[in-house]
Amino acid sequence: MDFKAISAAVDDDFLKVNDFIFKQLHTHVPLIKEIGNYIIDSGGKRLRPLVCLLSARALGYQGDQHIEVAAVVEFLHTATLLHDDVVDESSLRRGKASANEVWGNAPSVLVGDFLISRSFQMVVNVGNMKILKILSNATNLIAEGEVLQLVNCKNPDTSEDQYMEVIRYKTAKMFEASAQSGAVLAQPDSATEQAFATYADHLGCAFQLVDDVLDYNGSADTMGKNVGDDLAEGKPTLPLIYALQHASESEKQLIRSAILTGGLENIDAITNTVKECGALEYTIQKAREKAGLAKQAIDDVSDSIYKEALMALCDLAVQRNH
Secondary structure (H helix, E strand, C coil): CCHHHHHHCCHHHHHHHHHHHHHHCCCCCHHHHHHHHHHHCCCCCCHHHHHHHHHHHHCCCCCCHHHHHHHHHHHHHHHHHHHHHHHHCCCEECCEECHHHHHCHHHHHHHHHHHHHHHHHHHHHHCCHHHHHHHHHHHHHHHHHHHHHHHHCCCCCCCHHHHHHHHHHHHHHHHHHHHHHHHHHCCCCHHHHHHHHHHHHHHHHHHHHHHHHHHHHCCHHHHCCCCCHHHHCCCCCHHHHHHHHHCCHHHHHHHHHHHHHCCCCCHHHHHHHHHHCCHHHHHHHHHHHHHHHHHHHCCCCCCCHHHHHHHHHHHHHHHCCC
Protein backbone atom coordinates (compact mmCIF):
# COMPACT_ATOMS: atom_id res chain seq x y z
CA MET A 1 0.00 0.00 0.00
CA ASP A 2 1.26 3.48 -0.83
CA PHE A 3 0.47 6.50 1.31
CA LYS A 4 -2.64 7.35 -0.70
CA ALA A 5 -4.07 3.87 -0.14
CA ILE A 6 -3.19 3.97 3.56
CA SER A 7 -4.88 7.32 4.15
CA ALA A 8 -7.89 6.23 2.08
CA ALA A 9 -8.92 3.99 4.98
CA VAL A 10 -9.92 7.11 6.91
CA ASP A 11 -10.54 9.56 4.07
CA ASP A 12 -13.73 11.00 5.54
CA ASP A 13 -12.13 11.41 8.96
CA PHE A 14 -9.12 13.10 7.38
CA LEU A 15 -11.31 15.69 5.66
CA LYS A 16 -13.01 16.43 8.98
CA VAL A 17 -9.65 16.84 10.68
CA ASN A 18 -8.53 19.34 8.03
CA ASP A 19 -11.73 21.34 8.39
CA PHE A 20 -11.44 21.31 12.17
CA ILE A 21 -7.80 22.42 12.07
CA PHE A 22 -8.53 25.52 10.02
CA LYS A 23 -11.53 26.42 12.15
CA GLN A 24 -9.33 26.27 15.24
CA LEU A 25 -6.88 28.73 13.68
CA HIS A 26 -9.54 31.42 14.04
CA THR A 27 -8.19 34.41 15.95
CA HIS A 28 -8.56 38.18 15.91
CA VAL A 29 -4.79 38.46 15.32
CA PRO A 30 -4.29 38.18 11.53
CA LEU A 31 -0.58 37.31 11.69
CA ILE A 32 -1.28 34.19 13.77
CA LYS A 33 -3.76 32.91 11.23
CA GLU A 34 -1.47 33.81 8.33
CA ILE A 35 1.54 31.92 9.69
CA GLY A 36 -0.59 29.06 11.03
CA ASN A 37 -2.26 28.56 7.67
CA TYR A 38 1.08 28.78 5.89
CA ILE A 39 2.78 25.98 7.77
CA ILE A 40 -0.25 23.73 8.33
CA ASP A 41 -1.24 23.96 4.68
CA SER A 42 2.30 23.40 3.37
CA GLY A 43 1.93 19.84 2.13
CA GLY A 44 2.88 17.63 5.08
CA LYS A 45 1.48 14.10 5.17
CA ARG A 46 -0.06 14.56 8.63
CA LEU A 47 1.26 11.17 9.70
CA ARG A 48 0.62 11.68 13.39
CA PRO A 49 -3.08 12.56 12.98
CA LEU A 50 -3.34 9.61 10.57
CA VAL A 51 -1.93 7.26 13.21
CA CYS A 52 -4.43 8.63 15.73
CA LEU A 53 -7.40 8.11 13.39
CA LEU A 54 -6.34 4.60 12.34
CA SER A 55 -5.68 3.52 15.93
CA ALA A 56 -9.12 4.62 17.09
CA ARG A 57 -10.86 2.95 14.14
CA ALA A 58 -8.78 -0.24 14.43
CA LEU A 59 -10.27 -0.72 17.89
CA GLY A 60 -13.80 -0.11 16.68
CA TYR A 61 -14.28 3.44 17.90
CA GLN A 62 -17.47 4.90 16.37
CA GLY A 63 -17.57 8.40 17.85
CA ASP A 64 -16.10 11.65 16.54
CA GLN A 65 -13.71 12.79 19.28
CA HIS A 66 -10.80 11.22 17.41
CA ILE A 67 -11.19 14.12 14.95
CA GLU A 68 -10.48 16.66 17.67
CA VAL A 69 -7.64 14.61 19.16
CA ALA A 70 -6.01 14.20 15.74
CA ALA A 71 -6.21 17.96 15.21
CA VAL A 72 -4.60 18.56 18.62
CA VAL A 73 -1.76 16.25 17.63
CA GLU A 74 -1.21 18.18 14.38
CA PHE A 75 -1.22 21.53 16.21
CA LEU A 76 1.37 20.29 18.70
CA HIS A 77 3.53 18.86 15.93
CA THR A 78 3.28 22.07 13.91
CA ALA A 79 4.35 24.10 16.93
CA THR A 80 7.47 21.96 17.29
CA LEU A 81 8.26 22.52 13.60
CA LEU A 82 8.02 26.29 14.02
CA HIS A 83 10.31 26.20 17.04
CA ASP A 84 12.71 23.67 15.45
CA ASP A 85 13.26 25.82 12.39
CA VAL A 86 14.17 28.78 14.57
CA VAL A 87 16.58 26.74 16.70
CA ASP A 88 18.14 25.08 13.64
CA GLU A 89 18.12 28.29 11.57
CA SER A 90 16.41 26.33 8.78
CA SER A 91 15.38 28.12 5.63
CA LEU A 92 13.36 25.32 3.99
CA ARG A 93 10.42 23.27 5.28
CA ARG A 94 8.37 20.86 3.14
CA GLY A 95 9.77 22.36 -0.03
CA LYS A 96 8.86 25.93 0.89
CA ALA A 97 10.62 28.74 2.67
CA SER A 98 10.28 28.11 6.40
CA ALA A 99 8.07 30.43 8.43
CA ASN A 100 11.08 31.98 10.17
CA GLU A 101 12.63 32.65 6.77
CA VAL A 102 9.47 34.48 5.65
CA TRP A 103 8.37 36.27 8.83
CA GLY A 104 11.39 36.09 11.12
CA ASN A 105 12.17 34.25 14.34
CA ALA A 106 10.01 36.13 16.82
CA PRO A 107 6.68 35.65 15.00
CA SER A 108 7.50 31.96 14.40
CA VAL A 109 8.20 31.30 18.08
CA LEU A 110 5.13 33.19 19.25
CA VAL A 111 2.78 31.48 16.78
CA GLY A 112 4.24 28.17 17.92
CA ASP A 113 3.33 29.18 21.46
CA PHE A 114 -0.19 30.04 20.29
CA LEU A 115 -0.60 26.60 18.69
CA ILE A 116 0.49 24.86 21.89
CA SER A 117 -1.92 26.85 24.04
CA ARG A 118 -4.75 26.36 21.54
CA SER A 119 -3.98 22.61 21.53
CA PHE A 120 -4.63 22.38 25.24
CA GLN A 121 -7.84 24.38 24.92
CA MET A 122 -8.93 21.82 22.35
CA VAL A 123 -7.97 18.75 24.38
CA VAL A 124 -9.71 20.14 27.47
CA ASN A 125 -12.83 20.39 25.33
CA VAL A 126 -12.54 16.66 24.60
CA GLY A 127 -12.98 16.13 28.34
CA ASN A 128 -10.83 13.02 28.67
CA MET A 129 -8.29 13.33 31.49
CA LYS A 130 -6.34 10.30 30.32
CA ILE A 131 -5.76 11.83 26.89
CA LEU A 132 -4.86 15.16 28.49
CA LYS A 133 -2.27 13.34 30.60
CA ILE A 134 -0.85 11.47 27.58
CA LEU A 135 -0.50 14.61 25.47
CA SER A 136 0.84 16.84 28.24
CA ASN A 137 3.45 14.23 29.20
CA ALA A 138 4.39 13.80 25.54
CA THR A 139 4.79 17.56 25.06
CA ASN A 140 7.08 17.74 28.07
CA LEU A 141 9.24 14.83 26.88
CA ILE A 142 9.48 16.30 23.37
CA ALA A 143 10.82 19.51 24.91
CA GLU A 144 13.36 17.42 26.84
CA GLY A 145 14.33 15.72 23.58
CA GLU A 146 14.93 19.07 21.92
CA VAL A 147 17.24 20.08 24.75
CA LEU A 148 19.04 16.71 24.64
CA GLN A 149 19.60 17.18 20.92
CA LEU A 150 20.97 20.65 21.59
CA VAL A 151 23.35 19.21 24.21
CA ASN A 152 24.52 16.52 21.77
CA CYS A 153 24.89 18.98 18.91
CA LYS A 154 28.53 19.37 17.82
CA ASN A 155 29.51 16.46 20.08
CA PRO A 156 31.25 13.77 18.00
CA ASP A 157 31.40 11.48 21.04
CA THR A 158 27.62 11.05 21.12
CA SER A 159 26.83 7.33 21.46
CA GLU A 160 24.21 5.32 19.60
CA ASP A 161 22.24 4.97 22.84
CA GLN A 162 22.25 8.73 23.35
CA TYR A 163 21.12 9.25 19.76
CA MET A 164 18.27 6.73 20.18
CA GLU A 165 17.15 8.49 23.35
CA VAL A 166 16.92 11.78 21.46
CA ILE A 167 14.86 10.39 18.60
CA ARG A 168 12.54 8.52 20.97
CA TYR A 169 11.82 11.76 22.81
CA LYS A 170 11.96 14.22 19.93
CA THR A 171 10.22 12.25 17.16
CA ALA A 172 8.75 8.95 18.33
CA LYS A 173 6.98 10.36 21.39
CA MET A 174 4.41 12.29 19.36
CA PHE A 175 3.71 9.21 17.24
CA GLU A 176 3.25 7.25 20.46
CA ALA A 177 0.93 9.85 21.99
CA SER A 178 -1.11 9.96 18.77
CA ALA A 179 -1.71 6.22 18.65
CA GLN A 180 -2.29 5.86 22.37
CA SER A 181 -4.76 8.77 22.47
CA GLY A 182 -6.71 7.31 19.56
CA ALA A 183 -6.73 3.91 21.22
CA VAL A 184 -7.90 5.33 24.57
CA LEU A 185 -11.08 6.64 22.95
CA ALA A 186 -12.13 3.04 22.26
CA GLN A 187 -11.64 2.19 25.97
CA PRO A 188 -9.57 -0.98 25.45
CA ASP A 189 -7.85 -2.95 28.21
CA SER A 190 -4.51 -1.61 29.38
CA ALA A 191 -2.49 -4.20 27.44
CA THR A 192 -4.14 -3.23 24.15
CA GLU A 193 -3.68 0.46 24.86
CA GLN A 194 -0.01 -0.14 25.55
CA ALA A 195 0.31 -2.21 22.39
CA PHE A 196 -0.68 0.81 20.30
CA ALA A 197 1.73 3.05 22.21
CA THR A 198 4.55 0.55 21.62
CA TYR A 199 3.63 0.24 17.96
CA ALA A 200 3.88 3.98 17.39
CA ASP A 201 7.06 4.38 19.42
CA HIS A 202 8.84 1.91 17.12
CA LEU A 203 7.19 3.40 14.03
CA GLY A 204 8.35 6.91 14.94
CA CYS A 205 11.91 5.70 15.48
CA ALA A 206 11.85 3.97 12.08
CA PHE A 207 10.72 7.19 10.39
CA GLN A 208 13.48 9.23 12.04
CA LEU A 209 16.17 6.67 11.21
CA VAL A 210 15.20 6.81 7.55
CA ASP A 211 15.09 10.62 7.70
CA ASP A 212 18.69 10.52 8.85
CA VAL A 213 19.60 8.28 5.91
CA LEU A 214 17.86 10.62 3.47
CA ASP A 215 20.03 13.46 4.71
CA TYR A 216 22.83 11.75 2.78
CA ASN A 217 21.16 10.09 -0.20
CA GLY A 218 17.94 12.06 -0.70
CA SER A 219 17.34 15.18 -2.73
CA ALA A 220 16.00 18.56 -1.74
CA ASP A 221 13.24 18.30 -4.36
CA THR A 222 11.80 15.07 -2.95
CA MET A 223 12.51 15.71 0.74
CA GLY A 224 11.38 19.32 0.91
CA LYS A 225 14.44 20.29 2.91
CA ASN A 226 18.09 20.88 2.16
CA VAL A 227 20.29 17.80 1.87
CA GLY A 228 23.03 17.85 4.51
CA ASP A 229 21.06 20.00 6.96
CA ASP A 230 21.91 17.70 9.89
CA LEU A 231 25.62 17.79 9.16
CA ALA A 232 25.52 21.55 8.66
CA GLU A 233 24.11 21.87 12.17
CA GLY A 234 26.66 19.48 13.65
CA LYS A 235 24.05 16.87 14.57
CA PRO A 236 25.63 13.45 15.24
CA THR A 237 23.00 11.21 13.64
CA LEU A 238 23.33 7.43 13.44
CA PRO A 239 25.03 7.32 10.01
CA LEU A 240 27.77 9.59 11.36
CA ILE A 241 28.03 7.71 14.66
CA TYR A 242 28.47 4.44 12.77
CA ALA A 243 31.00 5.98 10.38
CA LEU A 244 33.03 7.26 13.32
CA GLN A 245 33.39 3.65 14.44
CA HIS A 246 34.08 2.03 11.06
CA ALA A 247 35.78 4.54 8.73
CA SER A 248 39.51 5.04 8.31
CA GLU A 249 41.36 7.25 10.78
CA SER A 250 41.63 10.15 8.34
CA GLU A 251 37.92 9.86 7.50
CA LYS A 252 37.02 9.77 11.20
CA GLN A 253 38.97 12.97 11.77
CA LEU A 254 37.16 14.66 8.90
CA ILE A 255 33.77 13.67 10.34
CA ARG A 256 34.73 14.70 13.89
CA SER A 257 35.84 18.09 12.62
CA ALA A 258 32.60 18.55 10.65
CA ILE A 259 30.47 17.71 13.69
CA LEU A 260 32.52 19.96 15.97
CA THR A 261 32.27 22.98 13.71
CA GLY A 262 29.14 22.38 11.64
CA GLY A 263 28.99 23.46 8.02
CA LEU A 264 29.13 21.67 4.69
CA GLU A 265 32.70 22.30 3.55
CA ASN A 266 33.43 18.57 3.30
CA ILE A 267 29.93 17.30 2.58
CA ASP A 268 30.92 15.34 -0.54
CA ALA A 269 33.81 13.52 1.13
CA ILE A 270 31.76 12.76 4.23
CA THR A 271 28.80 11.55 2.18
CA ASN A 272 31.12 9.17 0.30
CA THR A 273 32.55 7.89 3.57
CA VAL A 274 29.12 7.35 5.08
CA LYS A 275 28.05 5.40 2.01
CA GLU A 276 31.22 3.35 1.59
CA CYS A 277 31.62 2.24 5.22
CA GLY A 278 28.09 0.78 5.36
CA ALA A 279 26.61 3.43 7.65
CA LEU A 280 23.47 3.91 5.57
CA GLU A 281 22.83 0.17 5.29
CA TYR A 282 23.30 -0.16 9.06
CA THR A 283 20.85 2.66 9.77
CA ILE A 284 18.26 1.27 7.35
CA GLN A 285 18.59 -2.14 8.99
CA LYS A 286 17.90 -0.53 12.37
CA ALA A 287 14.83 1.12 10.82
CA ARG A 288 13.66 -2.27 9.51
CA GLU A 289 14.06 -3.75 12.97
CA LYS A 290 11.98 -0.95 14.47
CA ALA A 291 9.31 -1.38 11.79
CA GLY A 292 9.20 -5.10 12.54
CA LEU A 293 8.76 -4.46 16.25
CA ALA A 294 5.96 -2.01 15.47
CA LYS A 295 4.08 -4.65 13.48
CA GLN A 296 4.65 -7.22 16.18
CA ALA A 297 3.16 -4.93 18.84
CA ILE A 298 -0.31 -4.91 17.22
CA ASP A 299 -0.23 -8.38 15.68
CA ASP A 300 -2.99 -9.61 18.00
CA VAL A 301 -5.38 -6.77 17.12
CA SER A 302 -8.38 -7.93 15.09
CA ASP A 303 -7.89 -7.70 11.34
CA SER A 304 -9.45 -4.71 9.57
CA ILE A 305 -8.61 -2.20 6.87
CA TYR A 306 -7.38 0.07 9.66
CA LYS A 307 -4.96 -2.49 11.06
CA GLU A 308 -3.80 -3.23 7.52
CA ALA A 309 -3.09 0.47 7.01
CA LEU A 310 -1.16 0.67 10.30
CA MET A 311 0.93 -2.30 9.22
CA ALA A 312 1.52 -0.74 5.80
CA LEU A 313 2.79 2.45 7.45
CA CYS A 314 5.63 0.38 8.89
CA ASP A 315 6.69 -0.69 5.40
CA LEU A 316 6.32 2.84 4.08
CA ALA A 317 8.50 4.17 6.88
CA VAL A 318 11.44 2.15 5.60
CA GLN A 319 10.82 2.21 1.84
CA ARG A 320 10.10 5.92 1.32
CA ASN A 321 12.43 8.38 -0.40
CA HIS A 322 11.14 11.54 1.26
